[in-house]
Amino acid sequence: MFRQAAIIATKQSYPANVRQFATLREIEMRLKSIKNIKKITKTMMIVASTRLSKAQRNKVTTAEFAKPEKNFYQITEAETSPLTKEGKSLVIAITSDKGLCGSIHSSMAKKIRSLLKEDSSAEIITIGDKIKQQILRTNGDNVKLAFNGVGKVDPNFLESSLISSEILKYINESPETYNKISVFFNDPITSISFEATNDPVYNEATVNEAPGLCKYEITQDLNIPKDLFEYALNTKILSAMGKGYAAEISARRNAMDNASKNAGDMINRYSILYNRTRQAVITNELVDIITGASSLD
Template identity: 45%
Template sequence: MSMLSRAVRPAVAASSRVQQQRSMATLREIEMRLKSVRNIEKITNSMKVIASTKLAKAQRAMQAAKTYGIANNEVFNNAEATEGGKKLFIVISSDKGLCGGIHSSVSKAARRAIAEEGSNESSLVVIGDKSKGQLMRAHGKNAVLTFNQIGKDIPTFADAAEVTDLIVQSGVKYDSVHLVYNKFVSAIAYEAAVMEVLSEETLKNSPNFKVYEVEDDATRDLAEFSLANAIFAVLVEGHATEMSSRRNAMDGASKNAADMITSLQMKYNRGRQAAITNELVDIITGASAL
């Protein structure tokens, strides 16, 4: 019996060593993954703090820029122009990601609006590389202009004026402009919205504008200035929405990383305890055999 036990012990010891090696390899993998997730948590926390700081500035700028949009609405509501004709859609997004679904939100709204009007009757201008990539596949033939590198920081009226000048110089024909953007509802919510701006010809033909003898240059300047005002208002509001969405996305990512760290730490501790127990079993077995 003793000879059988002596023959079995080497096999058991070899099997135990293999199991220990596998456990140590698994523990090293968990330890490396823990380190990676902790680094990710640090990055997402930093991005969340930066987005929170930028959000406060963006909200102040948005409140100041809303007066531009309100002034435009007063002009166009009092004009009582008839709807219809060729429309120009301007989609407002950004070049950066890691901010939730704000880009797909405006892209879906733009696709719905273009489909309702008919793709052959509409022109398209896209501000931001993210929505550009989503819209060019289906509506590339409608695209007149695309812009990027606008609104890296808080957008200014100069940015909006530059976009307006390039649209005017492009010679695209339209009766009204529909700005598709993300409306800032609260710090945790947004929704796709559309702001309408009338063209020079539509303003001239509106009933309330015909009453006054307005020179052509003045009407043209009013139409261009109104378009720049509207673009500025939605650029700033879209920027505030982006900062809010990025902060929320990074907050969610940090919480998920923290949950994963807790889970991996528990798994690591259990594996380490199991490895220690196996070593103790080997020691006690060896001592008993001696």
């Protein structure tokens, strides 16, 4: 009983004239800020739409570089090599440094975390600050190498070559043997959807143990598997960056389009609220004037 009485007394202690509704000035300022946000999101949507066609062409161009070694892997049956089930896993996760593009970065981070639940010892190399920041929150010890400054322009062979050379340096200097190397990226399925997927890269030892390698006549003087591994790593990264860039531009366009529509709906609601509040203020002022005038009679 005492506790209930205390609660009732506390509720009754509040002043009776507490304001419960936003003033006309607050509604006007909020409406103005939403209109400014809509201008920004609409501009970003237009910019993303103009860049999307170029990104789509770049995706097709960069994908051509990865086709030869993909065919080679299929013919040699490299995925059935006994070494693919041995050694440590190395994951190369590719996103970018930019945000405001929906759930494209979080879906990639979710894919990497699910992989780490199955293989907690896998090492991660991140390309892009967004995926790096999200993985560091939960699996910071797995991140061994990180690259940033990507995604500002269309991916090109020089950029992927510089990245792959640093990754090769890390692989050569590491005491571990990486027989499972996977390049994770966002693959644009349609103009409004994408999927976090991966492509394997097989090292020299794995290719040498491939069952179908005997189908090729390889000169012993040339180290074809090693050269193929270095080239395949470069082209896989280039192709993944091209696809991921196209998926990001498409996701940003869709995200900014949805944000503009949501801002438009909020503008309509706040415009109605503003008009109703303004009418109420005018009515109250007229009532005060009429009451004052009648009191003088």
